[in-house]
Amino acid sequence: MTAFLTMPPDGPRxxxxxxxxxxxxxxxxVESDSVRRAAAxxxxxxxxxxxxxxxxxxxxxxxxxxGVAGAATSRQPDDGLGRPVAALAPVARALEEAVQDLARSLxxxxxxCDLLGWRLLRAAGLxxxxxxxxxxxxxxxxxxxxxxxxxxxxxxGGLGLAGAGLLAAGELAGxxxxxxxxGGAPWAxxxxxxxAAVRDLAPYSDEVFAGLGSGVGQAQPGLANGxxxxxxxxxxxxxxxxxxxxxGNDDQGVRxxxxxxxxxxxxxxxxxxxxxxxxxxxxxxxxxSLYPATGGAPPGTVAVQKVTGxxxxxxxxxxxxxxxxxxxxxxxxxxxxxxxxxxxxADGATAAVERALADSGVGPDEPVTLxxxxxxxxxxxxxxxxxxxxxxxxxxxxxxxxSPTGLLTTPPGIPALHLETPEELVSHTDxxxxxxxxxxxxxxxxxxxxxxxxxxxDRAASGDVVWAHxxxxxxxxxxxxxxxxxxxxxxxxxxxxxxxxxxxxSTTFYRAERVGR
Amino acid sequence: xxxxxxxPVPGPADPTAAFAAAVELLARGTDQLLAAAVEVxxxxxxxxxxxxxxxxxxxxxxxxxxxxxxxxxxxxxLRAAGGQG
Numbered sequence: 001m002t003a004f005l006t007m008p009p010d011g012p013r014x015x016x017x018x019x020x021x022x023x024x025x026x027x028x029x030v031e032s033d034s035v036r037r038a039a040a041x042x043x044x045x046x047x048x049x050x051x052x053x054x055x056x057x058x059x060x061x062x063x064x065x066x067g068v069a070g071a072a073t074s075r076q077p078d079d080g081l082g083r084p085v086a087a088l089a090p091v092a093r094a095l096e097e098a099v100q101d102l103a104r105s106l107x108x109x110x111x112x113c114d115l116l117g118w119r120l121l122r123a124a125g126l127x128x129x130x131x132x133x134x135x136x137x138x139x140x141x142x143x144x145x146x147x148x149x150x151x152x153x154x155x156x157g158g159l160g161l162a163g164a165g166l167l168a169a170g171e172l173a174g175x176x177x178x179x180x181x182x183g184g185a186p187w188a189x190x191x192x193x194x195x196a197a198v199r200d201l202a203p204y205s206d207e208v209f210a211g212l213g214s215g216v217g218q219a220q221p222g223l224a225n226g227x228x229x230x231x232x233x234x235x236x237x238x239x240x241x242x243x244x245x246x247x248g249n250d251d252q253g254v255r256x257x258x259x260x261x262x263x264x265x266x267x268x269x270x271x272x273x274x275x276x277x278x279x280x281x282x283x284x285x286x287x288x289s290l291y292p293a294t295g296g297a298p299p300g301t302v303a304v305q306k307v308t309g310x311x312x313x314x315x316x317x318x319x320x321x322x323x324x325x326x327x328x329x330x331x332x333x334x335x336x337x338x339x340x341x342x343x344x345x346a347d348g349a350t351a352a353v354e355r356a357l358a359d360s361g362v363g364p365d366e367p368v369t370l371x372x373x374x375x376x377x378x379x380x381x382x383x384x385x386x387x388x389x390x391x392x393x394x395x396x397x398x399x400x401x402x403s404p405t406g407l408l409t410t411p412p413g414i415p416a417l418h419l420e421t422p423e424e425l426v427s428h429t430d431x432x433x434x435x436x437x438x439x440x441x442x443x444x445x446x447x448x449x450x451x452x453x454x455x456x457x458d459r460a461a462s463g464d465v466v467w468a469h470x471x472x473x474x475x476x477x478x479x480x481x482x483x484x485x486x487x488x489x490x491x492x493x494x495x496x497x498x499x500x501x502x503x504x505x506s507t508t509f510y511r512a513e514r515v516g517r
Numbered sequence: 518x519x520x521x522x523x524x525p526v527p528g529p530a531d532p533t534a535a536f537a538a539a540v541e542l543l544a545r546g547t548d549q550l551l552a553a554a555v556e557v558x559x560x561x562x563x564x565x566x567x568x569x570x571x572x573x574x575x576x577x578x579x580x581x582x583x584x585x586x587x588x589x590x591x592x593x594x595l596r597a598a599g600g601q602g
Contacts, residue, residue: 027559034558041553042571048546049578052539056585059535063592095591102584106543109581112574113550116567123563485562 008122009115012454016480017119019448023439024488027124035124042117049110053103060099063092123486227343229431231407237339254332254348256355259511265296269509276307276317276501280371280417280493281475281482283317283500284401287373288471290321299324300331300512302353302376304360307502314366315396315499318353322374322402331513333375341378342404342430349379350386352512357393360508367396367499373471374426377403377418384410397496401474406432410443415495418445419477423462424469444492448477533596536589543582550575 009017027035121127261268270289277283289295290303303319325334332348340347353370362368370380377400383389384398385408398416407430410416420427420434427434434447450462450473461467481489554571557564 027561031559034556035564038553038556038567041549041556045546045549045553045578048542048549052542052546052585055535055539055542059532059539062532062535063595091591092595095588095595098584098591099588102581102588105581105584106578109574109577112577113546116570116574117553120557120563120567123561123567124559485564485566487561487563490562 008118009111012459013452015448015453015455015458015476016484017115018450018453018458019446019477019481019484019486020122020434021125021481021486021488022435022437022445022447023441024125024444025441025491027126027487032124032126035120035126039117039121039126042113042120046110046113046117049106049113053106053110056099056103056106060096060103063096063099119484123484125488231343237343253515254352254355254512255515256352256359256510256512258359259298259301259509263298263509263511265292269507270295270297270303273305273507274505276305276505278497278501280399280497280500281478283319283369283371284373284399284419284478285471285475287319287321287371287376287401290319292324297321297509298511299329300333300352302356302510302512303507304356304510305505305507306360307500308504309502313502314363315502316357316360316362316366316368317500318357318368318370318380320349320353320370320372320376320380322372322376329514331511333512338375338378338429341375341382342407344382344407347379347382348512348514349375350383352510353379353383354389355512356508356510359510362393364392365394368393369397369399369496369499370395371399372403373401373474374403374469377401378405378408381405381408381410381416384408384414384416390414396499397492399496401471402426402469404428404430404432406430406437409438412440412442414442415492416443417478417489417492417496418443419474420445420447421450421468421473421477422447423450423465424473425465426469442492444488446477446481446486446489448480532592533589536585536592540582540585540589543578543585547575547578547582550578 026032118127264270270286272282272286272289277286286303290297290301292299301321303317305317305319307315307317309315321333323333323335323338324331328334328336332352337347337349341349357368370384372378372380380398381400381403384395389395390411395411395414398410398414399419400417401419402421402424403418404427405418418427418434418437420437422428422433434445437443437445439445450458450468453459453462461470461473467473478489478493482493550571554568554575557567
């Protein structure tokens with residue numbers, strides 16, 4: 001039993017039905033066989049219910065007897081009880097309506113059967129929505145068109161690349177910054193895109209970025225450092241942001257310093273500083289406190305939290321926010337770092353996190369969980385994937401929200417959870433959709449299609465890049481995925497979650513700045 | 518539904534037979550649902566949720582069967598009253 005006609009629900013879906021999960025620990029052969037059999041039974045039940053509904057609808061027309069339908073009849077035969085038959089017409093009509101109502105109920109229950117079968121297959125990882133032929137064709141055309149645009153920018157030499165660099169860094173960082181473009185300009189293309197356009201383009205954004213990146217890299221192979229595809233294009237743009245006048249800067253690394261309560265806008269650190277996160281969602285939500293606009297933290301702030309359990313075991317959580325400046329800034333949470341990370345080049349953000357960890361005194365056997373939003377998620381994944389880092393630290397887990405991580409490979413055994421949504425565009429800037437992220441037993445990607453949701457807020461967010469990319473949107477995605485009981489998500493969250501909380505908790509905040517600017 | 522005047526005459530089709538066939542289909546569908554609930558040999562949270570929701574769906578269909586049977590009774594009474602009983 002392999003073929004299934006079970007389809008996702010038509011039209012707007014309940015928010016939990018817009019979640020799709022890739023990767024993670026799959027079900028066993030026995031389990032998957034039983035799931036498939038059950039789904040087949042659900043489909044058969046739905047067929048029976050629809051057939052019954054058709055019979056009821058057809059029969060309902062015969063309920064009203066000929067001759068009793070019209071109230072004004074010239075002949076009104078007696079019904080045997082002393083009433084004229086015409087008097088039965090209202091009764092017959094009511095019965096007809098009741099049967100039609102019953103038929104509608106049966107059709108709704110048939111739809112529910114299909115939905116439950118689809119949900120079961122999806123939760124077991126046995127259903128995946130395939131791209132239609134039309135979508136594949138459009139995707140290929142979009143890639144080809146974007147490739148040409150990227151190559152045109154690249155072939156213009158320094159000026160063309162400067163334009164591409166400005167556009168890419170501004171766009172990328174503008175999106176990654178979640179609206180906090182503290183050093184950026186208001187001309188971000190995303191701001192000009194109408195909400196409908198964002199919604200419609202979202203499914204093809206991975207093709208756009210893949211095509212653009214490949215085109216730029218192809219036009220300037222020397223600057224791409226031999227990297228193919230989007231990593232090569234990002235390498236070219238990273239070179240532009242570093243080297244060209246006005247755009248670049250000649251900094252000499254990063255300086256990382258501890259900050260105190262007085263450094264925060266309201267004179268106090270986040271309220272959670274001395275409590276551990278009780279869930280992965282809570283850990284992700286805390287990142288909002290590290291943005292200057294939403295948390296009052298200084299630009300370029302990361303948090304390192306030490307958690308001691310009742311048994312004395314120590315674990316650490318590192319919270320890393322995303323881009324805070326579209327243009328190269330005095331801190332490494334800027335557009336330059338974005339393209340450097342995608343290009344797999346040395347960058348200031350990972351350097352800053354490494355220094356913060358070194359300063360914190362993390363022991364070799366003390367698990368470290370890295371949680372990042374946007375640029376912070378790329379930095380976290382880049383660290384985990386780097387040779388040496390996983391040897392120096394015991395990685396307890398990796399959580400990213402709205403980060404393009406598909407080009408990075410994480411070591412086996414490390415639970416990793418990625419949260420994405422196509423409408424944020426950001427997570428597609430590596431040219432990979434969520435379904436193209438690496439799928440392993442340890443690595444799970446949760447993606448939510450906001451535009452398919454029946455929820456008004458989700459619909460609004462689907463046309464708003466900043467909203468779609470916000471920390472809160474990703475927290476809700478994880479809430480929904482856990483709420484539907486997807487075992488791949490709960491399994492990886494259960495591996496990460498216990499390390500986030502303890503009986504004694506302290507947090508150190510670090511500010512990173514570029515040196516030499 | 519013809520709307521014609523005159524004494525009641527037997528309709529072109531007997532809805533009772535159609536309703537009886539529908540009841541049979543619904544009974545079979547309910548059996549399929551119950552089997553689908555117990556069939557899943559999977560202990561994941563999603564499977565628990567699924568079992569609960571399928572059980573609810575089976576109950577709902579069972580209520581539909583009751584409604585259908587009640588409709589059959591009402592049809593029989595009506596048709597009897599209309600001179601066909």
